[in-house]
Amino acid sequence: MRVVVVGATGHIGSYLVPRLVRCGHEVVALSRGTREPYHATPEWSRVERVVVDRDAEDAAGTFGTTVAAMEPDVVVDLVCFTPESAGLLVEALRPVRPLLLHCGTIWVHGPVHRVPVTEDEPRTPVGDYGTGKAAIERLLHRETRSGGVPSVVLHPGHISGPGWPVITPAGNLDPGVWRALAQGTPLPLPDLGLGVLHHVHADDVAQAFERALARPAAIGSSFHVVAEQAMTSLGLAHEVAGWFGRDPVLDLVDWPEFESRVAGEYARQTREHVSRSISASIERARAVLGYTPRYTAQEALREALDWLVANGQVDLG
Structure with a gap:
């Protein structure tokens, strides 16, 4: 598949892009600048690198059309933080309907009543970051249910690994x-x-995204991605x-x-x-994605x- 990764040289993308190349996918790596990935591997030589300033293009209303013009089968969005930005991307992708994988956060949960918390618990986010991510999750699930762009939302914990x-x-x-x-x-x-x-290694998050590409049963759902x-x-x-x-x-x-x-x-x-x-359950990710954290x-x-x-x-x- 042709996979466009937005935020490709960040924490998750540094591990995800090489995984996708090894799986045989054609990868287009979008990033805001020319910084090298945190985890450099030979696979990056087989990746198309594109510099895109998402904030500027969102302000101009062009980011979604820029991504859609790349004719992706899959879009992996690792750096979307507002429902407005997500909405612009979805609107532009709707005519071609690629699979959209979005990076959320376990902070869509605020203080919880039951632990480990499952993905089905009511969202009670606290603060702008978790509130924005919860709003994006609702938008994407609503879009999928209405027959628009199919999506999967992955919620990592505290992303850890070498480089930051x-x-x-x-x-x-x-x-x-x-x-x-x-x-x-x-x-x-x-x-x-x-x-x-609840920490998680960046490569385990990348593992979950890689698996979500090939799991049609995951479409329309959210998944926690954390350590065991x-x-x-x-x-x-x-x-x-x-x-x-x-x-x-x-x-x-x-x-x-x-x-x-x-x-x-x-x-x-x-x-x-x-x-x-937050202590987050990974039972759904294990059952549907086959997610098995290495770390x-x-x-x-x-x-x-x-x-x-x-x-x-x-x-x-």
Whole structure:
């Protein structure tokens, strides 16, 4: 098939594009700039690379027609964040009706009542990101049910892997968390360290997208794409400290103290993650897509941290 991947050199696309090439698909890789993928492989030499500024073309009303003119059998949209943008793309694709695979997020769920949360739970998103993704999901399912563009929505967790900062055991992007766990210095955690994080390796997300191309039964549905098990901040802290042969030194504190000890942006990130504490079921993805994650949450974090240290982005002291 001819597959157009939008956001091809990002976290997911860096792994997905080579997978598609190995499957024999003709791949057109759209990206905003000329940056190389996070994970370079020989397969990229067999890919058509196209630079497209989606924001500018959306503003001009031309992005959808640009994609449609490429005559795709499948469009993989990894970087759509508003229902307005999704609507413009769908409208342009409707005459030719390629399969549309959209990247959502488990943050379409807010704080949940049942765990692990399934895809059938009512959507209760909190914040612009999750709210926008939930609106896109509704739009795409409505489009599919009405006989328009067929779509599949995949909801990843906290995407991890080598090449970019990832969510730490404290539920934020503070590099000092890694250093504290490596050195055995005190690490503050709120809510008794019981906030839940559900990571996933970028290659496992790519695996799910690859499988969705060949599963007609997936059309019209949403799927969680996460590691086999979620973990608490407490559990991840013990895991990471163990890599350095020590137990973590944890200060289990209330929110006011946590926020007094952690820089404002990092404290906000932690609160966003802990307030949701999403543990997502992958039973539907397993049954319909044949999705089988290769990486545990711990393995995804370990690979990410090794890269951050090797590339001077984290100083473990």
